[in-house]
Amino acid sequence: MKSDKIIAVRVNKTIYREGDRCVKVFRESFSKSQIFSEALNHVKIEEAGVTVPKIIEVTKTDGRWSIISEYIKGSTLERLMELDPENKTEHLRTLARLQTEIHKKVCPALPSLKEKISRKISMAELYDPRLKNRLYEILDGIPDKNNICHGDFIPSNILVAENEKIYITDWPHAARGDGAADAAETFLRFALTGNKDAAREYLELFCDISGRSEKDVRMWLPLVAAARLANNSAKEREFLLRQVDVVDL
Ligand SMILES: Nc1ncnc2c1ncn2[C@@H]1O[C@H](COP(=O)(O)OP(=O)(O)OP(=O)(O)O)[C@@H](O)[C@H]1O
Numbered sequence: 337m338k339s340d341k342i343i344a345v346r347v348n349k350t351i352y353r354e355g356d357r358c359v360k361v362f363r364e365s366f367s368k369s370q371i372f373s374e375a376l377n378h379v380k381i382e383e384a385g386v387t388v389p390k391i392i393e394v395t396k397t398d399g400r401w402s403i404i405s406e407y408i409k410g411s412t413l414e415r416l417m418e419l420d421p422e423n424k425t426e427h428l429r430t431l432a433r434l435q436t437e438i439h440k441k442v443c444p445a446l447p448s449l450k451e452k453i454s455r456k457i458s459m460a461e462l463y464d465p466r467l468k469n470r471l472y473e474i475l476d477g478i479p480d481k482n483n484i485c486h487g488d489f490i491p492s493n494i495l496v497a498e499n500e501k502i503y504i505t506d507w508p509h510a511a512r513g514d515g516a517a518d519a520a521e522t523f524l525r526f527a528l529t530g531n532k533d534a535a536r537e538y539l540e541l542f543c544d545i546s547g548r549s550e551k552d553v554r555m556w557l558p559l560v561a562a563a564r565l566a567n568n569s570a571k572e573r574e575f576l577l578r579q580v581d582v583v584d585l
């Protein structure tokens with residue numbers, strides 16, 4: 337792996353370019369099922385007609401699994417936002433528009449978002465045990481939907497090719513459910529990075545474009561925040577607990 341071809345380095349993953357292929361190499365800590373689940377979700381989305389970098393193969397080298405996809409020459413929306421902060425609103429509008437388009441599509445083969453959220457809430461550590469039951473009640477009471485939800489719809493997962501065609505990548509968290517929950521997750525991701533203005537502006541744009549109400553999205557906030565607690569990030573914990581604490585017992 338040549339360092340000049342490295343695109344991104346995460347704690348437990350490295351993404352690099354190899355000619356016209358993009359190689360996402362996972363650390364040994366990832367189970368085989370996690371790798372195949374990410375690749376399978378991605379392929380299901382590809383087959384549902386969403387523009388994604390096509391998966392080429394899943395392979396193992398020196399004990400590490402890799403998912404290989406077509407390399408998209410261009411930039412991420414995150415990078416474009418950094419380079420061009422004056423057009424932040426336009427970039428956020430693009431994000432909200434793309435997300436709304438994806439939510440219009442269906443893919444019955446994906447896992448249920450409600451079930452995923454419920455499972456993650458069961459794994460979350462909460463101070464008040466009554467809170468979990470209340471969260472399950474709220475979750476049960478929200479009507480289910482069948483929208484494709486990305487689960488991590490943030491600017492670094494939007495690839496803008498040189499010909500301006502847009503590809504969406506990074507689908508391990510994809511599920512079928514209510515697009516408003518997916519929007520709540522995006523709002524939370526902006527807020528978690530201290531980007532409160534962007535979070536608010538994104539939410540306004542999402543509601544404007546999708547026709548969903550802010551109430552619809554905010555209703556999911558304590559639920560997606562509680563689910564995210566299952567990741568056990570010490571850095572995020574206090575913030576997430578504050579989002580969950582708004583729930584009346
Ligand atoms: N097919 C591709 N072509 C070009 N660049 C890519 C491609 N896939 C990923 N990238 C680049 O690599 C970065 C990281 O890839 P990806 O989002 O799949 O992994 P990740 O962010 O580590 O996953 P996670 O969000 O689950 O931590 C992207 O933000 C993008 O810059």
Ligand SMILES: [Mg+2]
Nearest residue numbers: 492493505506
């Ligand atoms: Mg990513």
